[in-house]
Amino acid sequence: MPDHTARLFSQEKAQALAWINRYARSGFVCPVCGSKNWLISDHVTQAPRFAKDFLEGGTATYPLILFISNPCGFVMPFSSHLMGIPAPPPPPPISPPLAPNPLQKDY
Numbered sequence: 001m002p003d004h005t006a007r008l009f010s011q012e013k014a015q016a017l018a019w020i021n022r023y024a025r026s027g028f029v030c031p032v033c034g035s036k037n038w039l040i041s042d043h044v045t046q047a048p049r050f051a052k053d054f055l056e057g058g059t060a061t062y063p064l065i066l067f068i069s070n071p072c073g074f075v076m077p078f079s080s081h082l083m084g085i086p087a088p089p090p091p092p093p094i095s096p097p098l099a100p101n102p103l104q105k106d107y
């Protein structure tokens, strides 16, 4: 499972590579440059919904693992759920900044 920073470890990368090789009929070929050399993103990324609240925490997103063509850089996103790689746990809550104390004097 990815950690709370959504980092993928070698086990998840190997799982993603095995998944893509299972479904790619004649090799996983980049549609731009024809390369079969792919890099796998170091993190699970996400695609937000197209809605006003897309940046609010706890709203629905779609976790993705990116395959990046080497050398051209073309990026193909795949669902981490379908690859069997669970979404990372939610990050720890961010503490709100302390409000300035109006009674405190800076001398």
Ligand SMILES: [Zn+2]
Pocket (backbone or CB within 6 Å): 030, 031, 032, 033, 034, 035, 069, 070, 071, 072, 073, 074
């Ligand atoms: Zn390419």
